[in-house]
């Protein structure tokens with residue numbers, strides 16, 4: 187979001203009072219420059235990118251820092267590196283929101299799993315193998331992941347090709363020792379876009395590389411050169427490409443399925459904008475409040491006024507803002523919406539290959555009867571970890587266009603295999619080597635399952651699946667309902683989250699058509715609470731089938747909504763409670779007419795004719811009307 191500054195008229199500037207972007211004090215505009223000279227020295231961290239101060243560039247100040255600037259600094263520095271996931275509390279907040287409209291708020295598109303690979307080769311024919319080389323430096327004939335010929339990638343990538351990092355060029359010329367470092371650690375040297383390494387890492391070294399931070403995070407590209415797929419949004423003729431090339435980034439909404447590269451594209455834009463001295467601030471709607479956004483905008487305006495510096499504000503997960511925060515129509519009318527697509531299999535292969543290359547893993551070519559690297563000696567230039575090419579294909583397919591899923595699956599498959607220390611055995615002509623580990627197609631399938639990555643608990647899948655369950659129940663489809671339940675539970679979903687939704691469903695959709703559904707659902711919730719997973723899954727299954735089979739009625743739910751709408755739409759003060767319905771515990775109240783004329787129903791054998799609504803609502807029937 188680019189923020190425009192006011193006019194630069196010096197006369198007007200004299201008249202205006204302005205706010206210091208660093209310490210937030212207001213003062214006559216004429217004083218701001220001398221004030222800033224002092225203020226920036228005193229509060230270097232209050233500035234988004236501190237000038238070298240007494241503590242050195244980028245070093246935190248030793249003096250006190252206001253919580254506001256502290257929070258801002260944190261979000262600026264960390265949000266891009268750490269894609270935000272909602273906390274449990276935030277998740278249940280979201281759940282509350284959904285409940286308000288009957289679970290309709292999670293009406294996002296679902297992205298179904300792709301067909302299982304048939305076993306045919308799925309990727310462009312990679313004719314050979316590469317040994318532990320970073321992109322662009324393979325000795326074999328399997329193309330580097332970052333090849334410009336990458337299928338599905340937007341090309342030419344003029345914007346970044348012109349500014350490709352020097353390190354990659356160094357890697358490309360094969361001079362592994364160009365930096366003159368002595369025996370660099372395998373990871374420090376080779377992984378994740380660093381310089382070429384002199385030797386293939388040993389299995390233990392590969393494991394160390396994979397431990398800790400998620401592989402998807404480590405592999406997040408910094409430049410468009412390593413950004414694959416999305417040719418429609420980023421192709422040479424596209425608007426976004428033109429704007430990026432000229433560094434004119436308008437307000438954008440990046441829209442697309444999970445793991446297709448929205449945050450990554452923003453990260454690349456951020457990198458590019460730094461080169462053009464544009465300030466880039468990141469917030470995540472999972473934890474930012476409207477006030478945080480206001481703060482950033484205010485600061486951006488000041489930056490523009492005083493330093494002629496533009497700001498790009500990136501708000502990740504903007505759909506997590508509630509409706510009033512999003513101000514949907516107003517937001518949309520000010521933004522260009524760029525639709526990113528599920529990554530095609532070819533792009534997924536390139537993304538996986540880039541990671542595999544970085545890890546120094548060798549890809550076994552199944553089309554060759556004996557891999558040239560399969561001899562038994564184990565010199566340091568040979569790979570210790572190998573992966574079947576069909577394992578890469580399968581992973582690319584099963585990831586369903588979600589690069590995070592693919593990279594996490596790869597990470598877990600390799601880690602699991604390395605941990606179990608199963609050695610590379612003689613297989614289709616390969617010679618046994620006790621120091622090698624082979625990652626098979628089955629390993630990657632297990633890797634995907636083990637990590638539950640096919641079901642993203644914190645993200646879209648969580649909402650998509652609970653929505654599918656709710657709708658299957660509403661449609662009385664017990665079969666589908668059980669399927670969605672199992673998909674969530676097998677994916678690691680919190681059983682209590684599902685149970686809470688069933689309690690809600692029992693009242694909202696079954697209601698008085700079968701009041702005991704609510705009892706069943708509450709009992710299932712308590713049962714889950716007592717015994718936990720995996721035992722409680724059958725309780726939920728029973729309750730799901732009960733709810734699917736039960737008759738449905740939204741009578742109470744919609745009548746209650748009518749009442750709420752009536753109250754919300756009421757103009758002026760609410761009507762007084764009719765006097766005859768008021769309790770009259772004191773003499774004075776009685777004298778004022780409280781309780782007067784009230785007919786105590788048990789005293790009558792016949793139906794009592796008495797009004798219970800305020801006078802101005804007489805005749806209204808919330809059970810018949812759609813809205814008051």
Ligand SMILES: Nc1ncnc2c1ncn2[C@@H]1O[C@H](COP(=O)(O)OP(=O)(O)OP(=O)(O)O)[C@@H](O)[C@H]1O
Pocket residue numbers: 269401402403404405406407412413414415416442443444445446447448449450451529537589590593645
């Ligand atoms: N087009 C791409 N090219 C290369 N790598 C990618 C691409 N898209 C995603 N990745 C990889 O997948 C990881 C996750 O992608 P990213 O965070 O950009 O997804 P997202 O679309 O923002 O997902 P979500 O909506 O779930 O937040 C990145 O860290 C990166 O390693």
